[in-house]
Amino acid sequence: MSEELRQASDEELLRRAKEDPGAAGRIAAGELLGRYSERVYLYCFRMVRERERALDLAQDAMIDALRGLGRFEGRSRFSSWIFAVARNRCRTALRPRSLTRDEEIETDDLPGREADPESQWIDREGEDALDRLVTENLAPGEREAIWLRCVEGMPVDEITRVLELPNATGARGLLQTARRKLRAALERRRFERGEGGTDGR
């Protein structure tokens, strides 16, 4: 790998990778993706907390990125594009977490999506509706924690880390509070709509 390639910007490498279908372009693509392979892996590892599974996800994400390079128009920074690719891979693989039920046992290693009522609600109403619900009913720290947990699928201890929560219970305490408030908010909503009753939780 030449020093010139190592010092080239992401944008320059992307340009070379897209414009040159030969070996030079592919070497540029390799250098560009190599800059992000560690970050992609670490992101996946922190999401699933299991090395082999994280490697699978990271590999899939990197291959997605490689095959999508030709479609990436370069209107945004490459770092956020490849983040979006890795995030999509993780979100597809991770089971969404309940918006209202507390998690007594962490089961992040379960693959696939589970169609619980909240997931169905999110799918039906859309993330904007969820955003409004969360914003109207939760304090700022609780909003971030519940979103990271339930939509992004981030593990609880990782939320504690990224939000730099100092307290001993970390994100778990925030999530419990947030879920209690959301249960109450959804109950009020059902009552106002005349649906009445509780869901038995």
Added chain:
Amino acid sequence: MDAEPFRIEELAEIAALPPDHPRRVALEASARGRALLVSYEAFARPGAPPPQAGVAQAKAQLDARIARELRLEPAAAGAAEHGPREPSARSRAPRASGWRWSWAGALRPAFAAVLVVALAGGLWLSTRHAGSPERIVRGHRVGEAAALVLLPPRPLDHGAIELRWQPVAGADHYEVEFFGPDLADLARVPCGAQAELRLLPGALPAGVRPGMSVLWQVTARRGNVQLAVSEVAPLRIP
């Protein structure tokens, strides 16, 4: 899904804005935007990795996988010593059956020809050095020998070129060998203790001429003891 007030691809740009910038304020006003920004910043600045993550090895595996996907030699893509992550039967499959189809269409003919020669040369030289107890192939460890890694040649003024390699601990001199496309010995140049050799247009080693496509290889020695042998790399003499 609902229309987004911003695109995820804008996160890096927004993350670089000051906290009071209107775009950033607008993004952080929503739970979704704030969470995505936090998530992106954790991606961009991941901090110290957990020891159990095995980041170095994982990166090497990913880089090797990408290199193979790109049909590059791992060294060219900056991959480390670890093999790619696919089943070993596939990753170790001989190139003879499939690589011509995939490479030949993509590579420029001249470069492909040089690579063919380089691969053949590597096979030939690996046989040639098979008796050596410390053999290095393409900069990777074989047995217990230390690696000798070639660095990209550096063009100099007036058509000169500087061949470079990483110094090998304990070596007191190096030797650069040049081979022709037919794998014939062209020249052998002693280099002293310097990990470089300058080829000047008017003072090329005997047997090496301007414009030639050759292969080159470096051997590190201490006295008469061979410490390491590099990969065989193609080179066009300027």
